[in-house]
Amino acid sequence: MNALVGGPLQAGPIDTALAPFYWFLTLWSQAMSWVAGATGLELLQYPFMHRAVLVGLCIGVMAPLIGTFLVHRQLALIGDALAHTAFAGVAVGLFLNAVLELSVSPYLTAVVVAMLSALLIELISEATDAYNDVSMAIVLSTGFALGTTLISINAGGLAVGVNQFLFGNLSTVSAENAAILLVLFGVIVTTVAVTRNQLLYVTFDETAAAVSGLSVTWYNRIMVMLTALVVVGAMQIMGVILVAAMLVVPVAGATQVSRSFTESLLVSVVLAELAVILGIGVAYYGEATAGGVIVLVAVAIYVAAVGIGRLQRRLGDDPALELDTIAADDGEATSD
Template identity: 60%
Template sequence: MIDFVEMLGFRFMQRAFLAGICVAVVAPLVGTFLVHREMALVGETLAHTAFAGVAIGLFVGSVFAVPVSPELAALVVAVLAALVIEWIADRTDAYGDVSMAIVLTGGFALGSVLISLEGGISVGIRQYLFGSLATVTEENVRHLVVLTLLVVGTVAVTYKQLTYATFDETAARVGGIDVTLYNRVLVVLTAGVVVAAMQIMGIILVAAMLVVPVAAASQVARSFRQSLVLSVVAAEIAVVVGVTVSYGYGTAAGGTIVLAAIAVYVAAVLAGECGSRVAGER
């Protein structure tokens, strides 16, 4: 039996919960727009390019003895990758998923090459690949809180434009909305969310929090706005359950949170089916 009072008495668990709660707010907020635009692969792409950024930061620090924050390097590389995705899609005849595939494979390849050149950094990069509750620092939490306020504020201010561009891009352009600008805002926010969440979730699993809670919400939501709210609720449930189970049984935090999110998705599917049957019987 997990002792919640004892668990919350540890500072690292307090930090882990606060960090997880922040991730559970920002990831679904951004992910809802991505999923409805059929751009779910963006999160996975930026996670892999963030891996390259972490490798660059560790490589520069190891080879040239220059102190470079892996998180800052990951953020810079992920933001650049997000802009490159938009550039390829706008300037070439490649479909969106093609541009994302190019950036995804290129980012992961670059990270792999840097690790092979300086094998010593493979130990340091492991925590970013799989995430860890114990490595979440107060600085990480502060950054996540700031990011949460930034993402929530940006979505609130640009909600109408982002929604319009999401459901009818052509009409949005005709209506005078700078769709390219708002697309860039969205992918840059996604890059920030991916980098901020990788400390607790791990690069490999962080993209799941952009998609799975949104998929769960879509099973029961009746409107786009309701989907936004319910996706955050689903993500919060997954984080609380996942972090608690991870502490109690010593499992990987990121993987446990994602499994909890999938369980929430399955429950939402069943609830949606039950609701449809009841409505049909009436």
């Protein structure tokens, strides 16, 4: 079954755990092949593009789902910090494989390192009373320093392999990586669905949330760990350098035409999916780097959203004017 979706022929413990997702990837590939035959789209004729499109669609949901909370909490740059630590996690995985001859997925080590780094950002902020941007800067620089050090130690073995993680690559989305992404997608969507009201309350009024009995620290940690998972998942096609853009740009565009938090979240998902689909198509036919094209398309959509927002205001249908003026739903809280 793994061979049908580009996975390894010999199943190990990880492949056994991911078996249901390999099965889904097989069905997805068959569906995309049917669409390719019905429409004549060249990019859907190849298994690696089937996986790339699926990963892109998942990113189009995950990134704005978490990014909407981050932007309204003024934590937009945390994605950049965690991307650099995820890069360190990739370097750790590649280093272990090259030096110790292990067979570990760099994406799994990236997940572990990114989540530990997310917790470290919160712990530094709590233990030292430093602002979040200070703790993010410390973790970002440490993570990137670790990654570059490991690469320099074994430059010949790692330099080539790390480029795909820095810039993203549609053709290197393996079945295993796509299956891991599906796991991350399920964890992120389920967690947000279960804790949505609590996260919303903490986002708009931490003090009131604490007084009401919510563990603000706990929900802050949930948010940064979910961000780490999004970053690692999106890194496959966006690359470390551009991954943070998908957490911010679609959300920024959605706030120009939305009046409530829920509306902003839904619109940002639509804008992100549009950017991903158009970006992958343009990148494939133009033989360009997918991450860069997706971000450029997302920025173009943002500019269009700004124009639509201004047109709405002139017509008297006034949307939310700034990021911090979007009201929380159900009157639970409003931003300052």
